[in-house]
Amino acid sequence: MGNSHGHHRKRRNGPGSSETANSGFKYGSPDQAAQIPSSSSTSAKKTSSSMVVALPYAHVDSSLRALSAQAEGFGRLAIGGLHGAVYHVTTLADDGPGSLREGCRQKEPLWIVFEISGTIHIQSYLNVSSYKTIDGRGQRIKLTGKGLRLKECEHVIVCNLEFEGGRGPDVDGIQIKPNSKHIWIDRCSLRDYEDGLIDITRGSTDITISRCHFSQHDKTMLIGADPSHIDDRCIRVTIHHCFFDGTRQRHPRVRFAKVHLYNNYTRNWGIYAVCASVESQIFSECNIYEAGQKKVAFKYLTEKAADKETAMTGHIKSEGDLFVTGTQAGLSPDGGEHCVFHPTQHYQTWTKGPPVDDLKHVLQHCTGWQCVPRPADQGLAK
Numbered sequence: 001m002g003n004s005h006g007h008h009r010k011r012r013n014g015p016g017s018s019e020t021a022n023s024g025f026k027y028g029s030p031d032q033a034a035q036i037p038s039s040s041s042t043s044a045k046k047t048s049s050s051m052v053v054a055l056p057y058a059h060v061d062s063s064l065r066a067l068s069a070q071a072e073g074f075g076r077l078a079i080g081g082l083h084g085a086v087y088h089v090t091t092l093a094d095d096g097p098g099s100l101r102e103g104c105r106q107k108e109p110l111w112i113v114f115e116i117s118g119t120i121h122i123q124s125y126l127n128v129s130s131y132k133t134i135d136g137r138g139q140r141i142k143l144t145g146k147g148l149r150l151k152e153c154e155h156v157i158v159c160n161l162e163f164e165g166g167r168g169p170d171v172d173g174i175q176i177k178p179n180s181k182h183i184w185i186d187r188c189s190l191r192d193y194e195d196g197l198i199d200i201t202r203g204s205t206d207i208t209i210s211r212c213h214f215s216q217h218d219k220t221m222l223i224g225a226d227p228s229h230i231d232d233r234c235i236r237v238t239i240h241h242c243f244f245d246g247t248r249q250r251h252p253r254v255r256f257a258k259v260h261l262y263n264n265y266t267r268n269w270g271i272y273a274v275c276a277s278v279e280s281q282i283f284s285e286c287n288i289y290e291a292g293q294k295k296v297a298f299k300y301l302t303e304k305a306a307d308k309e310t311a312m313t314g315h316i317k318s319e320g321d322l323f324v325t326g327t328q329a330g331l332s333p334d335g336g337e338h339c340v341f342h343p344t345q346h347y348q349t350w351t352k353g354p355p356v357d358d359l360k361h362v363l364q365h366c367t368g369w370q371c372v373p374r375p376a377d378q379g380l381a382k
Contacts, residue, residue, distance in 0.1 A: 053353050053356070053358045053359050053362055054351055054352065054353035055241070055351060055353070055362065056072055056210070056240070056241060056350075056351035057070065057072075057186075057210075057211075061137070061372060061375055062375060063375045063376060063377070063378045064086075064111065064113075064135070064374065064375045064376060064377040064378070065082055065111065065133075065377065065378075066375070067080065067133065067135070067157055067159060067184075067186070068080055068082040068133075068157070069082070071157075071184040071186070071208040071210065071238075072208060072210065072238065072240060072347075072349075072350045072351060073208045073210075073237075073238025073240065073260055073343075073347060073350060074205070074206045074207055074208055074236040074237055074238045074260070074346065074347070075182060075183055075184040075206055075207045075208030075238060076208065076347060077155075077182050077206065078155055078156065078157055078182040078183055078184040078206075078208070079131070079155050079157075079182075080109075080111065080131065080132060080133030080155055080156060080157030080184070081109045081110045081111040081112065081131055081132050081133040081157075082109070082111070082131075082133075083109050083131075084108055084109025084110045084111055084131060085108075085109075085110060085111070086110075086111050086112075086113060086377060087103040087106070087110040087111065087112045087113070088113055088114075088115050089103060089112060089113065089114045089115060089116070089141075090115050090116065091116070092116060092118045092119065092120050092121075093120075094120065094121060094122055094123050095123075100112065100114075100120060100126065100134070101122075101126050103132075104126060104127065104128045104129060104132060104134070104148075105127065105129060106129065107129060108131070109130075109131035109132070110131070110132055110133070111133045111135060111377075112132060112133060112134045112135060113135050113137075113138070113374060114135075114136060114138070114139040114141050115139070116139060117139040117140040117141060118140075118141070118142070119141075119142045119143075119144055120141065120142070120143050120144070121144055121145045122143055122144065122145040122146040122147065123145060123146065124146055125146050125147065125148070125149040125171075125175070126143075126146065126147070126148050126149065127149050127151055128148055128149065128150050128153060128156055128158075129153055130153040130154045130155055130156065131154070131155045131156075132153075132155075132156050132157075133156075133157040133158075133159070134148075134156075134157070134158045134159065134161065135157075135159050135160065135374070136159060136160035136161040136369070137159065137160045137372050137373065137374040137375065138372070138373050138374025139374075140162070140369065140371075141161050141162065142161075142162040142163070142164055143161060143162065143163050143164075143173075144163075144164055144165040144166065145165070145166065145167065146166055146167075146168065146171055147163060147166050147171060147172050147173045147174055147175060147193065148173070148174045148175070149175045150174070150175065150176045150177075150180045150183060150204070151175075151177065151178065151180065152178060152179050152180060153180050154180060154181045154182045154183075155182045155183075156180070156182075156183050156184075157183075157184045157186070158174065158183075158184070158185050158186070158188060159184075159186045159187055159188070160186070160187045160188065160369055160370060160372070161188050161189075161369065162188070162189045162190075162368075162369045163188065163189065163190045163191070163193070163197070164189075164190075164191050164192055165192050165193075166192070166193035166194055166195075167194055168194055169194065169195070170194075170195050171193055171194045171195050172193060172195050172196040172197065172198065172199045173190045173193050173196070173197045173198060174188075174190070174197070174198045174199075175196075175198075175199050176198070176199065176200045176201070176204045176207065177199065177200070177201040177202040177203075177204050177225070178201070178202030178203050178204065179202065179203045179204060180204040181204065181205050181206045181207075182206050182207075183204070183206070183207040183208070184207070184208045184210070185198065185207075185208070185209045185210070185212060186208075186210045186211055186212070187210075187211045187212065187367070187368065187369065187370055188212045188213075188368065188369065189212070189213045189215075189367075189368030189369045190212060190213070190214050190215075190217070190368075191214070191215045191216040191217055192216045192217060193217065195219065196219050196220065196221060196222050196250070197214055197217055197219075197220050197221060197247075198212075198220075198221045199221070199222045199223075200221075200222070200223045200224075200235060200237055200257075201222065201223070201224060201225035201229065201232065201235075202225055202229055202231065202232065203229075203231045203232060203234055203235070204235065205234050205235045205236050205237075206236055207235075207236070207237045207238070208237070208238045208239075208240070209221075209237070209238070209239045209240075209242060210238075210239075210240050210241055210242065211241045211242065211366070211367050211368075212242045212243075212367060212368060213242070213243045213245060213367040213368025213369075214242065214243065214244050214245060214247050214251075215245040215246060215247060216246075216247075217247045217248065218247070218248040218249065218270075219248070219249060219250050219253075220244060220247040220248070220249065220250040220251055220252065221239075221250050221251065221252035221253070222250055222252065222253050223235060223237055223252045223253065223254045223255070223257045223259060223280075224253075224254055224255025224256045224257050224277070224278075224280065225255070226255065227255065227277075227278050227303040227304055227305050227306060228306045229255075229256075229306075230256070230305055230306050230307050232255060232256040232257060233256045233257075233279065235256060235257035235258070236257065236258045236259075236346065237252075237257060237258075237259045237260070238259075238260045238262075238350075239252065239259065239260070239261050239262075239264060240260075240261070240262045240263050240264060240350070240351075241262075241263050241264065241363060241367065242264045242265075242363070242367060243264070243265050243363045243364060243367040243368070244264065244265070244266040244267070244269070244273070245267065245268075245364075246267065246268040246269075246292075247269065247270075248269060248270030248271055249269060249270060249271040249272055249275070250275065251264075251266050251269065251273050251274055252274065252275075253274075253275040253277065254274075254275065254276055254277060254280035254282055254314060255277045255278050255279070255280055255303070255314070256278060256279050256280055256305075257280055257281075258280075258281045258283075258341050258346075259280070259281070259282045259283070260283045260285070260343050260350075261274070261282065261283065261284045261285065261287055262284075262285040262286050262287065262350065262352050263285075263286055263287065263351075263352055263353060263355070263359060263363075264287045264288070264363070265287070265288045265290070265359070265360050265363040265364070266287065266288070266289050266290070266297075267288075267289075267290040267291075267292070268290065268291070268292035269291070269292070269294055269297075270292075270294060271294060271299070272294065272296060272297065272298065272299035272330075273289055273297040273298065273299075274297065274298050274299070274316065275298075275299040275300070275301060276298070276299070276300050276301070276313060276314030276315060276316050277300070277301040277302075277303050277313065277314050278301075278302075278303040278304070278305050278311070278312060278313070278314060279305060279312060279314060280314030280315065281314065281315055281317075281339065281340045281341050282314065282315070282316045282317070282340065283317050283319070283340050283341065283342065283343060284298075284316060284317065284318045284319070284321055285318075285319050285320055285321070285343075285352060286319070286320040286321065286322075286352050286353065286354060286355045287321050287322070287355060288321075288322045288324065288355045288359065288360055288363075289321060289322065289323050289324070289327050289329075290324045290325050290327060291323075291324075291325055291326060291327040291328075292325075295326055295327055295328050296327075296328045296329075296330035297323060297327055297328065297329055297330055298316050298318070298329055298330040298331055298332075299330065300313040300314065300316075300332055301313060301314075313332070313336075315332070315336035315337065315339045315340050316331060316332070316336075316337070316340065317337040317340035318331060318337075320354070320355065321355065322355035322356075
């Protein structure tokens with residue numbers, strides 16, 4: 001454990017945290033390799049109880065820094081605080097020695113861990129600087145009041161935290177803007193904020209959102225600020241193995257960006273599941289869409305980019321998605337699927353399984369904050 005003031009120190013040999021916890025339902029076998037089926041059917045599928053669902057990140061909890069550069073998709077280069085000291089959060093105070101805010105404002109790379117559990121009441125947006133990992137494994141930390149702001153930063157990893165009860169205008173759980181890149185948000189629970197849960201806008205790109213649980217919310221995730229921000233054409237985001245649990249809309253809503261969605265479970269939305277607006281390209285692959293009263297999953301909105309004469313919508317390509325309980329895809333009949341990028345234009349591997357009942361069960365139980373121990377830190381910082 002760090003000293004009472006939360007000072008950081010270089011990596012050291014020997015054991016790390018001694019916390020232990022029951023992790024419950026685990027993500028597949030430790031030896032399980034990524035599997036990419038060659039094709040998937042959009043019809044309902046059943047699976048035997050003996051089937052092992054193909055799931056990502058089997059080895060990231062083997063040591064403290066095994067998270068670095070392990071994200072799938074567009075955020076795959078994010079290393080966080082890999083080459084920095086370990087900073088120990090020792091207080092739930094909003095600011096001051098040993099606080100999360102003090103660690104996040106430091107200019108040097110840091111791997112931030114927690115020595116206590118509880119709720120941090122954030123009084124104003126908590127700005128996260130470049131080359132930081134905020135690692136909630138081994139404790140249960142909830143952020144409330146305001147959220148994290150990733151502003152003009154790069155190489156940030158946020159793992160295993162809860163966000164709940166953000167209040168105030170334009171208050172998001174995690175706000176990624178402007179011009180941030182190489183970001184990975186993994187295993188976070190987000191609910192009940194005034195604005196969005198995660199917003200990615202104003203030129204921020206190369207981002208992965210994985211294994212997160214979204215609930216009790218309206219405008220869940222916005223990608224692309226508005227039609228005037230044409231610089232958002234650079235945005236690229238991967239969202240996978242997430243559970244959108246009865247949230248009303250924006251899973252996500254997209255302007256301009258390229259977005260790859262795979263192996264997510266979205267259920268009981270209030271307006272729509274996924275929305276494509278001006279110039280967006282959404283590749284929806286092997287997701288499960290389960291409607292409640294509103295049956296149509298995909299929505300299109302027409303807007304005019306600031307540098308164009310005519311308004312246009314976005315495009316969605318659905319490949320291997322499963323639509324259940326009377327869900328209608330709602331895909332546009334205009335043939336715009338050919339305009340959508342393919343992930344292999346940007347990365348070659350990702351862990352995709354068929355959209356079966358076992359996958360739905362895992363996403364219901366193993367997304368969001370998880371009761372997992374903090375792994376030991378091994379080796380010395382280079």
